[in-house]
Amino acid sequence: MNLTTPEKCDAAERLIEKGRFEDAEFLLDQVLESHPSEMRALVSKAGLHMKAGRLPDAKRCLQGAYDKNPGVPLVLSNMASLALLESRVPDAITHLLEANALQPDFFPAVLLLAQIHQQAGDMRQASKWLAEASRLKPGNTDVLVASAAFELSRERISEATALYDKALAIDPDHVPALSGLAQLRALAGDYEAAGELAKRAHLLAPTDPDTAVILARTYQKAGALADAQKLIERFRNRYADYAPVVLQAAEILIARGQVAEALSVCAAWLRKSPADAVRIVGFLKVLKKAGAWKQIDQMCGTLPEDVSARDLVRSLREEALHALGRSEEAWASWAARRELAPGRPETPLHVTLPGRTPLLDELVLMRFANAWANVGPIKRSGPSLIDGLWKKLTASSGIDVVSEDPQLGLNGRGELLADLAARTCLNAHDMACFKPYLAAEPARENEWRQALPQDERPLVGVFWEGTAPGLQIDHLMKVFAGKPYVPVSLQFDEARHQLRMWPEAIDAGVALAGLEDIVNVVNCLDLVVGPDGIPLHIAGALGRKGVAVLPENHEWYWAGTGAESLWYPSVKRIVRPIDPTWKDAICALSSEIDMHLS
Structure with missing residues (x-):
């Protein structure tokens, strides 16, 4: 008994989900040899090509299906998916609205409309389409995951977590739910749990570019930059125009110090479609990651009005203005965007x-x-x-x-x-005007003074980042080697355990009575040094001396001129090009400490 066309299509679709493209294509070709106009086989083969990263082949299949019958919602929804992979968001929305007009209860189109609007930041439209998807399929795992992503975009973490957990309770192998939960775990700093979830999602859908991006991002946050780059480069070859892949690849290159290459790759990507708002915003984000603040300011001044008026674009320009030390312009833009009341604030x-x-x-x-x-x-x-x-x-x-x-x-x-x-x-x-705005507690400060060494050696507070490409503990050890200073570790997170590598440093973190106790310790020290982090901000807020070691893509609040910090006059800046080795910064920090404490 021969297999029927529906049976072959069913089997092919299951094989595609498992990444067995060659077997799936064999079955679909059998169908198309005898039935060249079989709509489902054409759409499935297009989906296969998309999963495999063969976008031109996918486009040919879908165009063939559309030419034969332009009024099929399934074809239009897949054309929308292809447009998203090519970062053609307006085309995707047009296809989906057409599919919805033809068949209002066609679930895939409704759900994808909700997801696109949420990613674009249009929460009103996203909520509308999400409610419609929930009405069509209440309790559906895809709806639960889309709802979780919606809650996450509104920064409602516990609600998003509950929805992801609910989806996984229904289907433990639901790839988008695993990926979403991985992102939440990474946000909380639990990179081990995030990595396990992201790896599981990737193994279940090894050809899915979105799961690969999430796994690569998790590797990057955990400091495994080589693994992150190796993974994302495989997908960059397949999905040369897919925004998440291109932007994640650029971010990893920047983290590895390959800034020029990252900007070159993204500039070439933008030139393919220079009016595409998604690519413009993506390129601005990459410029921010590279610390190219002047380029952001210049580019924002030349954008079409419909793009430059977007909140995200205006926000990026405000960050650039702050980082360039032009804070009054930045605050003026913020005030206009937020429609703030004019005039001097009045208490209460x-x-x-x-x-x-x-x-x-x-x-x-x-x-x-x-x-x-x-x-x-x-x-x-x-x-x-x-x-x-x-x-x-x-x-x-x-x-x-x-x-x-x-x-x-x-x-x-x-x-x-x-x-x-x-x-x-x-x-x-x-x-x-700057005035110290934090105050130590005298009794607790005195306890710290009694606990710290009482000799004449200067006490220098130190802290570092736990993973690359941040300033590491071994970089600081090189700075302090042979110097007559006492390093006092202010590290309070998991990276504190790295102190076993540095027995000369005093572990103040083990005795901290809460985060606020750092104020009391810092007030006892002669100097605080390290990357961007709480101890340096506390030193600056106390008006105590500090040295911040920063990459060029530092945050807005480290704006300044040369070594001078705009927001913290007592803290000096060492700003260097992005380089995971921190070679130049180490030399500069050594000299700065000697100058401060001589």
Whole structure:
């Protein structure tokens, strides 16, 4: 008994999911030899070509299917998927809307519309299509995963985690759920768990470019740059125009110090479609990763209005302006984008922190809440990971931490901390001047002074990054070798255990009574050195001496001129081209420490 066409197509589709493309193609070719117009076989073969990275072949199959019957939602949805792989987002949306008009209950088109709008940041449209997908297939694992990604984009971590877990409870091998959960674990800094989830997803779908990107990103965050590059290069050869692959490959090149090559690759990619908003924004992100702040500023000034007006583009330009030391321009752009009230802030004030505020951004900007608390009462709402440091502000007695008040502020909330910073810098220059804004606790500081060495040798606080390409413990060991200084480790995370390599260093991290206790230790030290991190920000906020070792793609708050830091006058900057060896920076840091402590 011969196999029927539907049976062959069913088997081929299962083989494609397992990555067995040769076997699947053999079955599909059998169908097409006898039935050249078989729609399902043409679409399946196009899907096979897409999975294998053969996009021109996929395009020929889909065009053939479309020419034979242009009114098939399945064909249109696959044409949309192909357009996404080629970063043609408007074309993808057009195909999907056409499929939805032909068949409103065609689930793949509805779900993909939700995902595209979410990735584009159009949350209203994403929510609309996601609700429709949930109505069509309640409890469907793909809907649960799309909903989790939607919650994650809104920074609702616990809700996203619960949805991913629910999807995996239904289907333990659901690849997008495994990949999404891997991203969440990486965000939490649990790279081991993230790596296991990402590897499992990749092994289940070894030809899927999205799972490969997530695994490569996890390798990169864990410091395994060579593994990350080796993996992503395989997919870059297949998906030369797929934005996630191109951008992840560039990011890894930059992390390895190959900045010129990364920019060259992305520039060539952009030239293929110079008006494509997705490619423009992607290229701007790569410029940020490379620390090419001037190029970002220049490029943003030449973009079409529909692209330059996007929030993400304006935000990237604001970061560039800050990094270039043009903070007043940056705050003016922020104020216009946020439609902030003009004029000098007036107390009482209510400031709020959105979910997952970058911790170091918060630490930099809390100075403005502190400044205004010296004038009048401040209410602060919203979640913070550094509540203990808020209590160390010199004017902490004037700041009341409250739950959100529905009668206050924009959308029932107070203004963002960054909003207060913008209004202060633009309208109240006297309140924006730097003054130390953290204070040590005298009794606890004295305990630290008694515990630290009492001889005449200078005490230098040190910390480092746990993985490449950051400044590593062995780089600091080279700096301190043979010097008459006492290194005091302020490391408080898992990297603290690397101190077994450096027996000469004092492990202050083992005795820290919470993150806020770093304030008391730092106030006892002669100098603090290291990469961008909490100890240096605390030194700067105390007005204590410090030296920040930074790559050219440093964050906005390390803006300055030469060695001078704009935001922390007591902290000197050593800014060097991106280089995982930190060779030049090590020499410069050694000289800077000697100069400070001579």
